[in-house]
Amino acid sequence: MYTHMEYLQKCFCKATSWNEDNIYANVTATSRALLDFPIPSGGKLDVTSQATEHLASSMTLLNHNSIHGSLAYLYSSAPLKNTTGTKDISLQDAIAGFRVIEPHMLASPSKTNSKDSATRPSLLYGRLYFPGSSLEAMIIRKLTDLTQLLIKCINNPQLHKNGTMIVYLQENVPRYSREFIYSTTEALFGFRCLYNFGNPAKASTPLIPKFDNSVVSVGAEFWYAAMSMSPGLSAAFRYSTRSTSTGKPLTMTLSCNPILGHISSTYNVKTSVSSTVCSKYDFNWFSYASNLSIGFELFNFSKPSHLFHHDKHSHKDKHRHGIVGRMLTRHGMEHENMENETLDNIIHGHGSLRNRQASDTNIYRDPIMPHNSSIHYDTLAPPPAADPALLSTHTINNELAYTLPSVPRKRMLNPIQNVDEFNHMHPSQPLDDAQTHTAMKEFETLVNESNFSSVIKGSTSLSDRMVKLLWVGRYKDYLVSTGVSVGLNETTATPEVKKFGVTFSYAF
Numbered sequence: 001m002y003t004h005m006e007y008l009q010k011c012f013c014k015a016t017s018w019n020e021d022n023i024y025a026n027v028t029a030t031s032r033a034l035l036d037f038p039i040p041s042g043g044k045l046d047v048t049s050q051a052t053e054h055l056a057s058s059m060t061l062l063n064h065n066s067i068h069g070s071l072a073y074l075y076s077s078a079p080l081k082n083t084t085g086t087k088d089i090s091l092q093d094a095i096a097g098f099r100v101i102e103p104h105m106l107a108s109p110s111k112t113n114s115k116d117s118a119t120r121p122s123l124l125y126g127r128l129y130f131p132g133s134s135l136e137a138m139i140i141r142k143l144t145d146l147t148q149l150l151i152k153c154i155n156n157p158q159l160h161k162n163g164t165m166i167v168y169l170q171e172n173v174p175r176y177s178r179e180f181i182y183s184t185t186e187a188l189f190g191f192r193c194l195y196n197f198g199n200p201a202k203a204s205t206p207l208i209p210k211f212d213n214s215v216v217s218v219g220a221e222f223w224y225a226a227m228s229m230s231p232g233l234s235a236a237f238r239y240s241t242r243s244t245s246t247g248k249p250l251t252m253t254l255s256c257n258p259i260l261g262h263i264s265s266t267y268n269v270k271t272s273v274s275s276t277v278c279s280k281y282d283f284n285w286f287s288y289a290s291n292l293s294i295g296f297e298l299f300n301f302s303k304p305s306h307l308f309h310h311d312k313h314s315h316k317d318k319h320r321h322g323i324v325g326r327m328l329t330r331h332g333m334e335h336e337n338m339e340n341e342t343l344d345n346i347i348h349g350h351g352s353l354r355n356r357q358a359s360d361t362n363i364y365r366d367p368i369m370p371h372n373s374s375i376h377y378d379t380l381a382p383p384p385a386a387d388p389a390l391l392s393t394h395t396i397n398n399e400l401a402y403t404l405p406s407v408p409r410k411r412m413l414n415p416i417q418n419v420d421e422f423n424h425m426h427p428s429q430p431l432d433d434a435q436t437h438t439a440m441k442e443f444e445t446l447v448n449e450s451n452f453s454s455v456i457k458g459s460t461s462l463s464d465r466m467v468k469l470l471w472v473g474r475y476k477d478y479l480v481s482t483g484v485s486v487g488l489n490e491t492t493a494t495p496e497v498k499k500f501g502v503t504f505s506y507a508f
Contacts, residue, residue, distance in 0.1 A: 001095050001472050001481040004048035004507040005058055005072055005125065008080060009140075010093075015078045016121045016142055021101055022177045023170070024192040024219040027236045028253050031266040033096035034278035034295040035459045037470055039483040040501030048507040053079040064501070070129045078121035085507040087477040091452045094479060095472055097297055098268060098276045100249045100444065101215045101240035120144075133157060147171045160185070187226035194219035213440060214241040233259055247443025248272070261286035273447050274299035278459075295459035302453030302474075457483075466498065479505040 002010070013020055020026055042064030050056040054076050061069040086094075123140040135155040142148045150168035161184075169180040174196075181190035197216040216239050223232030236255040242248065250269040256262065261284050268278045276297040283290045454473030460466065470483035482502040489496050 001479065001503065001505065003046055003058070003060075004086070004505065005056070005074055005127075007089070007093065008050070008056055008074055008076070008083060009123065009125070011080045011083050012076050012078060012121070012123050012140070014082075015076075015080060017145070018148065019172055019174075021099055022172055022174070022194060022196070024177065024179070024194040024221055024236065026099075027194070027217065027219060027238045028255060028264075028266060029096070030099045030251055030268045031253065031278055031280055031295075034098070034268065034276060034297055034457065035280055035293050037096070037457055037459070037468070037483075039468055039470060039485045039499045040481060040503045041499055042501050044501065044503040046503065046505040048505075050080075050083060050085075050507065053081055053083075068129070068131060070127050072125070072127040075124040076121070077123070085477070086474075086479045086505055087508075089479070089507075091299065091455055091472065092448065095455060097455075098249070098270050099251070100242075101217075101238070101251065102213075146173050186228055186230075188223060189226065190221060190223045190232075192219065192221040214239070231259070233257065242440045242443075244439060247439035247441070260284070270447075273443070273450055274301065274452070282463075289463075291461060291463035293459060293461045295457065297455060297457050299450070299452040299455045300473075302451050475504075477506060477508075481505070 042062060045061045048056060048058040056074045058072040120142045125138040127136050137153045139151040140148060148170050150170060152166045155163040164185045166183045171178050176195045179192040195218055218237050220235040234257045238253045240251040248270050253266045255264050264282045266280045270276045278295045280293040457470040459468050466487040468485045472481045484497060485499040486495055487498045
C-alpha cells in the first residue's frame with residue numbers, strides 16, 4: 001500500500017504528463033508489486049492532511065521494538081486537483097498492482113511551451129525522523145516538457161560522511177527514455193536507457209486480430225564506481241499486450257546481469273477484472289541455482305457495480321426475463337434503447353450496461369444471487385446461444401423477449417472480428433461509434449470503474465520456502481493494511497512467523 005505522500009507524488013507525475021512506465025527502473029514493476037510487496041512490521045499509524053492543492057503534511061507513528069515516527073511535508077507548484085483522501089480513494093490507486101502499458105503513450109510528444117521558467121512544475125518533499133536526526137529530501141524540477149531533474153538526499157549520522165545524495169537527469173520521450181545518474185556514494189556514475197519498438201499510429205486494423213495494443217521495450221543500464229573501480233551492467237526486455245477477444249492484458253519480461261550470471265523471467269496476466277497472477281523464474285548460470293516464485297492479487301467487490309441498479313419500487317413488481325440464458329430483469333424498457341444496445345458486448349462480458357436516465361427503467365439482480373454478494377466479472381459472460389446481432393425484441397405480458405427476425409437487422413460489432421460485412425465491402429470507410437467499442441476498452445473501463453472494498457495479495461518462493469500474505473481494505477474512513485510472512489525455521493524445519501504487522505492510514 002502506498003503512503004499518501006507516495007500517492008501525491010504519482011499524482012504530480014500524472015499532472016505533469018510524466019510516464020513512469022517508460023522508465024527502465026519500472027520495467028519489472030508489475031512483478032515486484034505482486035511478488036516482492038512489503039509486509040508491515042508492528043503497528044503503524046499514518047495521518048496526512050492536504051491543506052491546499054499545493055501543500056500537504058503527514059505524521060507517522062510506529063511501534064516496532066520502540067516508539068518512533070516522522071514528520072513530512074510536500075509542496076507542488078502544479079495544482080493536484082484530482083487527489084482524494086482515504087475515504088474516497090480507489091484501491092486501484094492506493095496499492096501497487098498490475099501496470100497496463102499503453103501504446104498510445106507512444107504518440108507525438110507534448111506541444112506545450114515550457115520555455116518560461118515560471119510554468120515549469122516542481123515538487124519539494126522532506127521527512128524528519130524522530131527520535132534522532134535522520135532527514136530525507138527530494139526535489140523534482142521539470143526542465144522541459146520531456147526532461148526533469150530529480151535529486152534525492154539522505155542525512156543520517158550512521159552513514160558514511162553523514163549522508164548521501166543521488167542526482168538523476170531524466171529524459172522521457174514517447175519513443176525512448178534515458179537517465180544520467182550520479183551518486184556521492186563511491187562516486188557512482190550510471191546511465192539507463194529504454195527504447196520502445198513499434199508505431200501503433202501506422203498499424204492497420206486486421207480483419208481478425210488476435211492481439212492488439214502490443215508494446216515491445218528493450219533497455220539497459222551501465223554503472224561505474226570510480227572509487228572502487230567496480231563496473232555494473234544489466235539489460236531487460238518487456239513485452240506487453242492485450243487480447244482483442246477478451247481485453248485482458250498480459251506482460252512478459254526478461255532481465256539479465258551478465259557480470260553476476262543472473263537471469264530472470266516473469267509472466268504477469270490479469271485473468272479477470274478482480275484477479276491477477278504472476279510467476280517468476282530466476283537462474284544463475286555460474287552456480288546453477290534456480291528459484292520459482294508465484295504470486296496473485298485478488299480484489300473483492302464492496303457493492304454491486306454499475307452493471308446493476310436497485311429498484312426504487314416494491315420488489316413485488318419485478319418481472320423476470322432471459323437475455324440469452326441469463327437471469328437479468330428489466331421492466332418497462334423502450335424498444336429503441338434496446339435495439340441500439342450492443343448485445344454482443346453484453347453476452348461476451350466485454351461491455352457494461354450503461355446507466356439509463358429514464359425513470360421507468362430499472363435493472364434487477366438475478367434472484368439466485370444473494371442481495372449483498374460480490375459480483376465477479378466472469379459471472380456476466382455466459383457462452384452465447386445465438387448471434388445477438390440478429391435478435392429482435394418484442395413484449396409478451398410486459399416482459400421483454402427476443403426472437404429471430406425475418407429480415408436481419410443492423411449487425412453489431414463482433415469484438416473478435418472487429419469488422420462486419422459492410423467493412424469488407426467498404427474497407428475505406430471508418431467504423432461508427434458502436435463498432436469502435438472494442439473489448440479492450442470495455443475491459444479497461446470496467447476495471448477502472450469497479451468499486452472494490454479489499455484486496456488480498458499472496459506470494460511464495462520455492463527456494464526461500466516462505467509464504468507472504470497481505471490484506472488491504474477499508475475500515476470506515478481508514479485504509480488498513482495487515483500482513484504476515486511465514487517461513488521455515490532453518491534449525492527445526494518448522495513453520496514460524498517471520499514478520500507481522502498492521503498499518504492504519506488516514507488522509508483528508
